[in-house]
Amino acid sequence: MKISRIVLAVLFALAASANTLRAVPSLPTFSFHENGNGQLELPLLFGGGVIPLPGTLTSDPGPGGLASALAFTAHPQVAPFPVGDVVLLDASGHVSDILRFDPETSPAPGAPQLIFFYSNDHAGLLADTGLPSLMFSNTVTIQENPSGPTIYTPGEGQPGFSTDSPLGDSFRIFSTPDTGSTLLMLGAAIAGFVFLRWKMPAV
Known part of the structure; x- marks a missing residue:
């Protein structure tokens, strides 16, 4: 049946997209969600694996x-992240989120360094505390991705740049719903439709 072939093709595309979202990154990749979920995904060069980074509310x-703002704790091994703010702009050009890298808590390799996630969405999530009233002088402004995580890959000297990796690092900032989960749910719904269509007797 033609419609079944079309739906199955869509399912295949959705599955491929979901697998892409779960692919092992080529850089150490931090993921931060407004709800306080965070993690560090390591590339195969560093042995692979995922390190949970749960967020907590603390003073900035x-x-x-x-x-009281949402903070994640990182432990840079070679040198601390450059201090500064990463500002996300929404489609209207307004500040929607800020990812802030504060100074390390003590001058030692592997010392904790807080990364704050501020959001101006007022949606009741942990990051929805409003925005800081002042900014670091080292500031980078990027456009928010309205349909998935915003990807930020800092260059040397920019906030969050890591010297732990020869290729630097990357950040996935989830200030909108996780498209991976949405794709999987949509795929399940389409699969159910195909099954019901297949079971229905021909008229």
Whole structure:
């Protein structure tokens, strides 16, 4: 049946997209969600694997930082991340989110360094605390991806750049719903439709 072939083709494309989202990254990749879920995905060069980085609400000592903001703790091994702010702009050009890299807590290799996630969405998630009133002088502005995670790959000297990896690092900022989950749910719905269509007797 022609419609079944079309639907199956769509299912195949969705499955391929979901697998792409789960592919092992080529760079150490941090993922931060507004709900407080965070992780560090390591490439095969570093042995692979995923390190959970749960977020907590804590005081931000950076310029204009809030008394309670969502923070993730990283442990750079060679040198700390450059301090600064990564500003995400929505489609209207307004600031929607800020990823902030504060100074390390102590001058030692592997010392904790806080990464704050601020959101201006007012959706009731942990990051939805509003924005800091001041910014670091080292600031990068990028466009928010409205249909999935915003990818930020810093260059040397930019906030979050890592010298732990010879190729640097990357960040996936989830300020919108996770498209991977959406694709999987849509795929399941289409699969159910195909099954019911197949079971229905021909008229």
